[in-house]
Amino acid sequence: MNEPVGRIRFMDRQRVNLDGFAVENAELGLVALRSPYDPGPSLTVTDGRITELDGVAEADFDSIDTFIARHGIDLAVAAEAMALPDVAFARLLTDPAVPRAEIIRLSAGATPAKLTRVLAVLKPHELGMAMAKLRSRRTPSNQAHVTNRLDDPLLLAADAATAAAFGFREIETTVPVLGDAPSNAVACLVGAAVGSQGVLIQCSVEEAAELELGMRGLTSYAETISLYGTEQVFTDGDDTPWSKAFLTSAYASRGMKMRVSSGAGAEVLMAGAERKSMLYLEARCVALARAVGAQGVQNGGIDGASVAAAVPNGLRELMAENVMVMMRNLESCSGNDALMSESDMRRTSRTLPIVLAGSDFAFSGFGSIQRYDNMFGPSNFNAEDIDDFLAMQRDWGIDGGLRTVAAERLADLRRDAAQACRAVYGYLGLADFTDEHVALAVDASGSKDLGQTDTLAVLAAAHAIRQRGLTVVDIVTALDECGYPELAERTVEFLQARLGGDYLQTSAIFDERLAVLSLVTDPNDYAGPGTGYEPPPDRQREIDAIRQQRGVGDLRESQARHAAPGRLGPAGPAMPGSDPRDVVIGVSPAVGRDVWRCLSGLAVTDVLREILAGLEEEGCAGRIVRFGGTVDLGQIGLAAARLSGSGIGIGLQGKGTALIHRRDLAPLANLELYSVAPTITPELYRLLGANAARHAKGGTPDPARNPYSDEAIEARYHTTVIALMELERRRVDAAARPETLVLSS
Amino acid sequence: MSEVRALSGKKVSELTVDAMRAGDIGVADLRIHPETLEHQAVVAERHRNPQLAENLRRAAELTSLPDEEVLAIYDALRPGRSTAARLTELAASLTDRGLPRCAALVAEAAEVYARRGLVKA
Numbered sequence: 021m022n023e024p025v026g027r028i029r030f031m032d033r034q035r036v037n038l039d040g041f042a043v044e045n046a047e048l049g050l051v052a053l054r055s056p057y058d059p060g061p062s063l064t065v066t067d068g069r070i071t072e073l074d075g076v077a078e079a080d081f082d083s084i085d086t087f088i089a090r091h092g093i094d095l096a097v098a099a100e101a102m103a104l105p106d107v108a109f110a111r112l113l114t115d116p117a118v119p120r121a122e123i124i125r126l127s128a129g130a131t132p133a134k135l136t137r138v139l140a141v142l143k144p145h146e147l148g149m150a151m152a153k154l155r156s157r158r159t160p161s162n163q164a165h166v167t168n169r170l171d172d173p174l175l176l177a178a179d180a181a182t183a184a185a186f187g188f189r190e191i192e193t194t195v196p197v198l199g200d201a202p203s204n205a206v207a208c209l210v211g212a213a214v215g216s217q218g219v220l221i222q223c224s225v226e227e228a229a230e231l232e233l234g235m236r237g238l239t240s241y242a243e244t245i246s247l248y249g250t251e252q253v254f255t256d257g258d259d260t261p262w263s264k265a266f267l268t269s270a271y272a273s274r275g276m277k278m279r280v281s282s283g284a285g286a287e288v289l290m291a292g293a294e295r296k297s298m299l300y301l302e303a304r305c306v307a308l309a310r311a312v313g314a315q316g317v318q319n320g321g322i323d324g325a326s327v328a329a330a331v332p333n334g335l336r337e338l339m340a341e342n343v344m345v346m347m348r349n350l351e352s353c354s355g356n357d358a359l360m361s362e363s364d365m366r367r368t369s370r371t372l373p374i375v376l377a378g379s380d381f382a383f384s385g386f387g388s389i390q391r392y393d394n395m396f397g398p399s400n401f402n403a404e405d406i407d408d409f410l411a412m413q414r415d416w417g418i419d420g421g422l423r424t425v426a427a428e429r430l431a432d433l434r435r436d437a438a439q440a441c442r443a444v445y446g447y448l449g450l451a452d453f454t455d456e457h458v459a460l461a462v463d464a465s466g467s468k469d470l471g472q473t474d475t476l477a478v479l480a481a482a483h484a485i486r487q488r489g490l491t492v493v494d495i496v497t498a499l500d501e502c503g504y505p506e507l508a509e510r511t512v513e514f515l516q517a518r519l520g521g522d523y524l525q526t527s528a529i530f531d532e533r534l535a536v537l538s539l540v541t542d543p544n545d546y547a548g549p550g551t552g553y554e555p556p557p558d559r560q561r562e563i564d565a566i567r568q569q570r571g572v573g574d575l576r577e578s579q580a581r582h583a584a585p586g587r588l589g590p591a592g593p594a595m596p597g598s599d600p601r602d603v604v605i606g607v608s609p610a611v612g613r614d615v616w617r618c619l620s621g622l623a624v625t626d627v628l629r630e631i632l633a634g635l636e637e638e639g640c641a642g643r644i645v646r647f648g649g650t651v652d653l654g655q656i657g658l659a660a661a662r663l664s665g666s667g668i669g670i671g672l673q674g675k676g677t678a679l680i681h682r683r684d685l686a687p688l689a690n691l692e693l694y695s696v697a698p699t700i701t702p703e704l705y706r707l708l709g710a711n712a713a714r715h716a717k718g719g720t721p722d723p724a725r726n727p728y729s730d731e732a733i734e735a736r737y738h739t740t741v742i743a744l745m746e747l748e749r750r751r752v753d754a755a756a757r758p759e760t761l762v763l764s765s
Numbered sequence: 766m767s768e769v770r771a772l773s774g775k776k777v778s779e780l781t782v783d784a785m786r787a788g789d790i791g792v793a794d795l796r797i798h799p800e801t802l803e804h805q806a807v808v809a810e811r812h813r814n815p816q817l818a819e820n821l822r823r824a825a826e827l828t829s830l831p832d833e834e835v836l837a838i839y840d841a842l843r844p845g846r847s848t849a850a851r852l853t854e855l856a857a858s859l860t861d862r863g864l865p866r867c868a869a870l871v872a873e874a875a876e877v878y879a880r881r882g883l884v885k886a
Contacts (some may be wrong), residue, residue, distance in 0.1 A: 083881050090873070091816060124813055228836050235832055237795045251881065255844045260883055262874035263842035265820070269867070270835050272824030275797030313820025349814055491792060493785045500782050508782045516777040520769045521801040524821065525808060540812055 036363035042330040049293020049301070052284075052328060052337035053140040057295040061134035063102045065095055074133040082251040084304055087261035088132070092311030097129030109134075110141035113150040113343075116548025120153055127347040128310075132303035135347060139340040140299060144373060147339045151377035153546045154346035156539040157527035158553045160378040162421030163353065164188035164388035166208055167395035171200040171478050172470060174453055174461035177211030177441035178434040183388040184215025185433050186406065187423040187562075189529040190241065192385055194224040196395050197475075201225045203450075203482035205238040206495060207441050213510050214437040218517070218530030220277065224396075227267060234276040237492030237515060241277035243318050243353065243384065247308050248282065249301025253292040265312035277523050279316035279353055280309045281384075284337055285324015298328055302341045310348040315526045317345040318384040320355020320374075325400075329360045335370050342379060349539075351527035357385035359398040367400050375412065375420045378553065380527045382420055390466040403465070413563050419555045423562040434462045443502035444495060450481035575743040582616040587625050587764055594645040594758040597665030601640045603712050605631055605670045606660030609648045609751035612761055615744060618676030619698040619737050622705075628763055630702045631670060631678075634709020640666070640716050642709065644763060648756025651748040654688050657681030663758060666716035670708065675744045676700055680712045691715055692723045698737050699727040772796035772828055799825035819866065826864040838867075842874055845886070849879040 023029070031037070046055040059075035070089040071078045081089060101109075104126065112118045112126070127135065142150060164183040168175050176193065183191050191212050193204045205223040212219040220241045223233050233239045245267055248254040254261070264280070271278040282305035284298035293301060302319060309317045319341045321328050328334035342354040356371045375382045386409070387399030394402060401409055406422070413420045425433075438461045442453045460470050484490075492515060500508035517523070517534045528538035535541070546552030555563055589612070597604065605628065608615075616624050628644055635642040645663060647656045657671025661683040668691075672678045676697035679690040694700050694708055707724050714721040769777045773793035784790050802825035809817040827835055841847045841855060852875035859868035878884045 083877055083883065086877050086881075091819075121813075128813070227839075231836070232832070235792070235796075255883065258843055260842065260844050260874065260878070262870060262877070263839060263844075265870060266823075266839050266842050266867070269820050269823035269827055270839060272802065272821055273797070273827035273830075273835065274832075275801075310814075310816055313816040313818075313823075315814075315817055349812075491795065493790050493795070496782055496785045500786060505782070512780060512782050512785070515795065516769075516780055519771055519777050519780075519795075519797055519801065521797055521805045524802075524805050526812070526814065526817065540808055 034363075036361070036366060038362040039366065040326075040330050044331050046295055046297070049288040049296060049298065050327075050331050051297045052331050052333040053297055053299050053340070055295060055297035055300065058136065058297050058300045059133050061102060061131050061137055063093070063098055063131050065098065068095065070095075074131050083260055084249070084251055084254065084308060087265070088304070088307045088311050092307045093131065094128035097125055099129070101126045101129035102131065102134060106137045106141055109138040110146075113138070113142065113154070114146045116153070119547060120544060123154060123347060124349045128349070132307045133300060135344055136297070136300045136303045139344055142340065142343075144336055144339070147336065147343055148373050148377040150343045151339070151346065151374065151379060152552065153544070154343060155378060155380050155527075155544050156346065156349065156351055157380045157529070157537055158542045158544045159537050160419050160421055160553065161189045161381050161529050162187065162383055163190035163192060163381045163385055165357070165385040165394055165396055165399055166191050166193050166388055167195075167204075168389060168393040168467040169196060169395070170467050170470065170473050170475055171195055171197060171204055172461065172467060172473055173203055173207035173441050173445060173451070173478060173481070174438040174458060175464055175467055175470060176204055176207035177214070177437040178461050178464070179389055180208040180211030181215035181433040181437035182425075182430060184212045184219045185425045185430060186388065187421050188219065188386065188388060189421070190220045190222065190381065192222040192224055192243070194395050197479065198225060198229075199479050200482045201229055202233060202238065202485035203478055205233045206444065206485060209238055209492070209495060209511070210441045210444055210499070210507070211437040213507050213514070214440060215433055217510050217532050218514060218534050220523075220529065231270060231274065234271065235274050236490070238495075239276070240518060242271055243279045243281055245278060245280045245314075246282065246286075247280050247305040249287050249296070249304040250292050250294050252294075253287045253290050256290060256292070261308055261312060268312050268314050272524055275518055275521065275524070277528060278314065279318055279351060280312070280314045281318040281322060282306070282309065283319040283322035283324055283341060283355060285321055285327030288327050289324055299337050299340055303344060306341070306344045306348055306350075309345070310350060314350070315524065315528075316351025316353060316380070318353040318355070319345060320384070321358065321360070322355055322384070323358055325355060325358045325360040325370075329366070329370065338370070339373060342374065349526065351380045351539075353381040353384035354379040356383040356400045357396065359391075359400055371400055372412070376416060376418055378418065392468070393466050407566075407568070410566050414566055417563070419553070419559065419563060424566045426567055431462065438462050440499065440502070440504050440507055443504065444498040445481060447498040447502050448490065448494060450484050451477045570739060570743070572743045572746050575740060576614060576747060579614055579616055579747070582623065584616060584623070584625060585612070588612040588628070588761055589764070590646075591760045591762040594643075594663060594760040596663050597643075599641070599665040601716065602665030603635055603640050603642050603668050603670065603716050604660040604664035605642050605644050605672060606656040607644060607646050607761070608651055608653075608656055608673045608748050609646065609753070609756070610748040611646060611672070611674045613751055614747045615674030618674065618700075619740060619744075620676050620700050622676065622702065624674060625763060626702065627672065627676065627705050630705035631672070631709040632763070634706040634711075635713045637706075638710045638713030638717070640713035642670075644761040646759045646761055648751065648753045648759065651745060651752060652687075653677055653679060654681070654690065657690060658683070658685070658687050659758070668712055668716040670712050674748060675741055678705070678708055680708065680715060682715065694724065694726065696726045696729070696733065698733055699729055701727070769801060770798050772798050796828065799828045802828070823866045823870065826867050829863070838871070842871065844878075844883045847885055849875045849884045852878065852884070
């Protein structure tokens with residue numbers, strides 16, 4: 021076979037083509053929104069008992085049907101909800117005149133197949149509208165993964181503090197080595213407390229171990245209690261709806277927040293989808309989640325996200341799953357926690373609509389650490405992307421739950437966290453860490469920066485925590501004893517607040533003052549434009565003030581650092597020249613005053629030196645004149661030409677843009693324009709001088725070509741250009757006379 | 766509402782750093798009280814989630830059981846672990862010990878597991 025043409029070979033090399041794309045195939049369950057084998061919605065109630073559910077008669081109910089039929093459907097509203105046509109129901113979701121409460125009331129009476137059909141009607145932007153209205157909590161939030169390859173406690177503590185400082189209100193850790201779990205829980209508990217009050221901590225391990233950590237007060241929530249959409253896969257997962265319902269109660273009985281976990285693709289991966297669509301199977305999971313009494317659901321693909329993403333409408337399906345959870349009046353922890361594509365554009369496309377609409381948790385695990393340290397596998401967004409995410413929040417003016425952290429503050433928090441963690445481990449006799457280890461953990465951007473560590477010591481520490489039955493009381497004592505009374509107090513206050521139980525309600529998080537924000541205390545009140553959550557002014561400032569933003573004052577300071585007034589100084593009024601070899605280099609008003617460095621990074625004095633050298637090479641003599649009356653490059657160049665004996669002038673703005681002008685041309689015309697200031701090299705400035713001289717001598721030089729760049733030059737420099745032009749504008753004086761400047765070495 | 770208490774009966778305001786350092790705080794002082802869960806169940810009901818309320822009430826019952834027993838019941842409910850008779854027995858004992866909601870859950874499991882082949886052979 022012939023090799024494909026170059027254009028296809030080129031396209032094949034793009035990263036998106038590392039992704040797998042599947043032919044839609046209902047037989048394998050590889051179908052997102054609708055399978056021909058999905059049942060039609062149906063519900064028959066006989067003597068107050070459901071005797072048919074989505075086409076299945078009671079005698080044939082599997083265990084999932086049975087649990088939903090007995091516990092999951094509100095019979096008082098079922099007839100009304102099931103009678104609503106799919107499109108009419110779908111329109112209620114996006115109609116701002118229909119309040120959230122009405123959707124919640126009706127959805128409680130709808131079967132899984134009914135909600136599947138309704139959500140399959142919604143287009144992507146309509147899913148966004150539905151999400152904005154239907155999520156439980158008014159204030160959006162976010163969850164972080166904090167893990168590393170070594171289970172290094174000091175790095176975990178520093179990274180937990182970092183995640184808390186960035187604004188994450190839940191931190192989920194897990195282990196590459198199961199035995200390390202108690203150590204990870206303690207390290208994250210201490211670190212998160214340094215970063216912020218009230219951050220919930222989870223250590224995702226096997227259920228009994230996870231429950232035990234919660235019982236000891238070392239963790240405060242759980243979310244990896246998996247549900248599946250078919251009985252076979254559920255049983256293969258070694259659970260039933262009844263065991264999960266019991267486990268749900270077990271967590272609540274120990275005062276722990278919990279949510280269940282489901283999502284598209286899980287059944288497909290286990291070859292147990294029974295030819296049903298992903299959305300229908302998930303509808304069964306979500307109905308079951310409500311029926312077992314969980315307050316929330318982590319879904320939106322999760323581990324199967326890339327399975328959904330491999331089929332048509334896959335991303336739409338993932339978002340529909342989240343909306344379905346909201347319709348069931350539950351907390352949505354909206355996935356985005358598994359890297360679903362090698363393409364930056366596809367993974368952004370997957371996540372952005374949810375962040376824009378706003379969810380209880382936009383991510384059920386934003387990888388706050390680097391990809392390689394994420395022991396859940398890389399998340400869809402990771403430490404590599406935090407600045408991108410912060411910029412996206414700011415771009416759209418929305419609250420994705422994160423905030424910027426100044427470099428000095430981050431260093432302080434990481435140091436405090438690592439030192440406090442070391443102190444606790446030392447005091448409790450768990451492990452001893454060196455000063456060097458602390459220093460490495462504070463500075464590390466990931467575990468590879470730690471070098472060789474003693475991982476057996478971590479395992480021994482974890483073993484000791486478990487064997488000695490250490491609890492949060494021991495951690496508090498250690499913190500207080502080791503000179504961290506504020507951290508001890510903070511940990512105790514958090515414990516007291518949790519015992520109040522308010523955080524067991526739907527969508528509950530603690531804010532930094534330990535107020536619970538939930539469906540109960542902070543209900544979503546979106547009802548169309550002009551309503552619903554707006555970031556309060558303080559929060560808006562956090563969103564806007566990313567650490568990279570710069571104002572005119574910042575630029576003035578950075579220019580001042582390069583000031584060299586001794587090397588470019590005024591030398592009296594400039595007079596018209598008469599020598600035919602005289603070429604005036606006109607510079608803008610702030611040059612030699614406030615502006616000393618061009619966008620290219622070259623010093624203005626070096627640029628002038630190159631231009632002068634170019635003129636001299638071709639036998640002309642240049643002189644530098646500052647024109648204070650205008651910032652316009654054409655006007656400056658023309659004024660220079662009119663002053664110059666040759667009639668040829670050069671215009672140079674402080675930012676580095678330059679042109680060659682002639683006295684008889686219109687102001688906006690020119691002979692040559694060097695427009696892309698950031699890319700102009702010393703050689704080009706020299707050529708500019710030489711070409712100006714050739715024009716002065718009546719020649720026709722080959723014009724310079726502006727260097728081409730495929731980089732986002734404008735994105736990089738426009739803000740600086742605006743600030744530079746403002747420095748120039750502030751120096752404009754309409755009455756200013758042309759002034760000679762002298763360059764000295 | 767009067768001040769929140771831990772399972773032990775201790776007021777949460779008594780859970781201080783000093784009390785912890787003095788060794789006065791045990792695991793029962795870190796655990797949630799059944800009355801707190803009942804209160805939260807009422808709140809959940811008021812916010813249109815009777816299933817969450819039922820879960821919190823089952824949880825209130827479970828506060829009286831030790832951790833090992835809670836985990837043992839969970840294990841008994843996993844597929845293929847128990848005969849129907851064993852589950853029925855377990856339900857009866859939970860009823861006797863004042864955990865009627867948990868008992869009902871287990872009794873229902875016994876019935877459904879038998880029909881769906883989820884009981885121990």
